[in-house]
Amino acid sequence: xxxxxxxxxxxxxxxxxxxxxxDEGRYLSGGMTLIATMKQRLAAPTDLVDLRHIADLHGIxxxxxxxxxxxxxxxxxxxxxxxxxxxxxxxxxxxGKIGDPHVRHMGTxxxxxxNNDPAADYPAAMLGLGATIIxxxxxxxxxxxxxxxxxxxxxxxxxxxxxTFEAPEKAGYAKFANPASxxxxxxxxxxxxxxxxxxxxxxAGADGVFRHSGMEEALAASWSPDAVAGAAVDARDMLTDMHxxxxxxxxxVKVMAKRAVIAAG
Amino acid sequence: MAKVTLTVNGRTVSGExxxxxxxxxxxxxxxxxxxxxxxxxxxxxxxxVIHMDGKxxxxxxxxAVQASGSSVTTIEGLSSQRELHPVQAAFKEHHGLxxxxxxxxxxxxxxxxxxxxxxxxxxxxxxxxxxGNICRCTGYHNIVKAVLSANxxxxxxxxxxx
Ligand SMILES: Cc1cc2nc3c(=O)[nH]c(=O)nc-3n(C[C@H](O)[C@H](O)[C@H](O)COP(=O)(O)OP(=O)(O)OC[C@H]3O[C@@H](n4cnc5c(N)ncnc54)[C@H](O)[C@@H]3O)c2cc1C
Numbered sequence: 001x002x003x004x005x006x007x008x009x010x011x012x013x014x015x016x017x018x019x020x021x022x023d024e025g026r027y028l029s030g031g032m033t034l035i036a037t038m039k040q041r042l043a044a045p046t047d048l049v050d051l052r053h054i055a056d057l058h059g060i061x062x063x064x065x066x067x068x069x070x071x072x073x074x075x076x077x078x079x080x081x082x083x084x085x086x087x088x089x090x091x092x093x094x095x096g097k098i099g100d101p102h103v104r105h106m107g108t109x110x111x112x113x114x115n116n117d118p119a120a121d122y123p124a125a126m127l128g129l130g131a132t133i134i135x136x137x138x139x140x141x142x143x144x145x146x147x148x149x150x151x152x153x154x155x156x157x158x159x160x161x162x163x164t165f166e167a168p169e170k171a172g173y174a175k176f177a178n179p180a181s182x183x184x185x186x187x188x189x190x191x192x193x194x195x196x197x198x199x200x201x202x203x204a205g206a207d208g209v210f211r212h213s214g215m216e217e218a219l220a221a222s223w224s225p226d227a228v229a230g231a232a233v234d235a236r237d238m239l240t241d242m243h244x245x246x247x248x249x250x251x252x253v254k255v256m257a258k259r260a261v262i263a264a265g
Numbered sequence: 266m267a268k269v270t271l272t273v274n275g276r277t278v279s280g281e282x283x284x285x286x287x288x289x290x291x292x293x294x295x296x297x298x299x300x301x302x303x304x305x306x307x308x309x310x311x312x313x314v315i316h317m318d319g320k321x322x323x324x325x326x327x328x329a330v331q332a333s334g335s336s337v338t339t340i341e342g343l344s345s346q347r348e349l350h351p352v353q354a355a356f357k358e359h360h361g362l363x364x365x366x367x368x369x370x371x372x373x374x375x376x377x378x379x380x381x382x383x384x385x386x387x388x389x390x391x392x393x394x395x396x397g398n399i400c401r402c403t404g405y406h407n408i409v410k411a412v413l414s415a416n417x418x419x420x421x422x423x424x425x426x427x
Binding site for chain 1: 267283284285287306307308311314320321322323325326327328330331374377378394396397398
């Protein structure tokens with residue numbers, strides 16, 4: 001790892017200010033992506049601004065069916081929240097399948113969505129739930145936030161402070177994990193509300209996380225696992241790499257969508 | 266250089282290190298506690314698992330400065346007496362190790378798992394939660410057996426105490 005500086009922020013304002021003083025600095029949340037990439041010398045920030053000790057960024061609040069999750073809330077806390085499980089078990093189950101217990105103790109929702117790894121799970125949940133991403137300066141819909149492979153709408157120095165969404169009537173997530181890394185080869189999040197269905201796909205798309213309108217329409221017309229069978233998933237829109245080719249991923253997307261609907265009940 | 270203060274196995278320790286120093290190197294090189302191992306160095310294998318503020322974490326992927334102010338338990342601090350912790354004893358009894366390199370991380374992981382599930386552990390959960398710990402000798406079967414056996418013993422101990 002290259003040499004770096006370290007700053008521990010105790011408030012959002014302080015963190016944004018510290019980040020502003022270091023052009024080549026980075027926010028550090030759980031570090032489960034950033035420290036790993038720094039060790040491989042794939043990232044070399046001059047300074048790290050640690051967000052883990054900012055009390056305002058922690059915790060899950062549930063008010064009726066409205067949920068807010070602080071950016072520095074670790075995956076294990078989302079997985080284990082009984083208040084959240086009572087209204088939206090799908091997101092708890094999703095968080096419980098990220099990496100391993102040690103990664104879940106450190107890794108955070110804010111870090112995961114800011115990173116927008118195409119194979120990460122939370123982006124699919126945010127897009128599928130139609131969540132709003134809250135930053136230090138504005139509110140963004142998930143549709144506007146995720147912008148391709150490792151790309152988001154975040155501006156220079158902008159920090160995710162939390163996410164918020166209304167629990168849907170039903171939701172489910174199914175992922176086919178890469179047997180070695182456990183990241184998604186294909187992961188599908190489905191959510192049904194009075195005004196429609198959203199289907200978001202992680203791991204498979206050539207341009208990162210995306211919504212599939214064909215499956216959304218099919219499930220809006222008939223909420224059943226078999227409904228997705230008729231929807232077409234174009235292999236040319238899928239990622240092809242050493243783990244799986246486009247055709248294989250296109251098929252996996254449909255299988256995972258089916259399983260997600262079954263999980264949603 | 267940064268100053269790092271930690272409570273390690275109940276003892277407060279301070280030391281200077283570079284900001285980029287990993288917690289595992291601080292523990293091994295500065296504190297001389299070499300029970301915590303570095304296996305893969307890529308956040309995969311779990312040989313470096315310790316407990317930080319009561320939770321299992323991979324100490325190869327945390328900077329020592331990030332951990333400053335927290336309380337850390339390593340394999341050396343698991344048992345305060347001279348006898349083995351029930352999880353260590355179960356690994357011995359069920360032959361849950363061969364070369365032993367992954368064992369400190371396996372044991373720390375098992376203790377965390379048993380603490381969190383409070384006795385309600387089944388084989389499927391143990392296998393799922395061993396996801397982040399890689400053993401290249403034994404094939405996990407005896408490790409799973411050891412964790413379940415230690416869990417049963419610790420549960421019996423808890424009930425007897427109530
Ligand atoms: C072995 C292993 C297995 C994994 N498996 C999975 C998996 O199955 N599924 C999955 O989804 N993920 C997986 N991950 C990734 C894990 O979920 C990470 O924790 C997560 O992607 C990043 O979160 P973090 O809090 O660790 O962020 P960091 O590593 O601290 O930061 C990641 C990036 O986001 C930026 N950042 C962090 N917080 C903010 C913020 N609040 N505002 C703006 N920018 C910010 C940082 O500057 C950095 O660029 C795995 C990781 C490991 C090591």
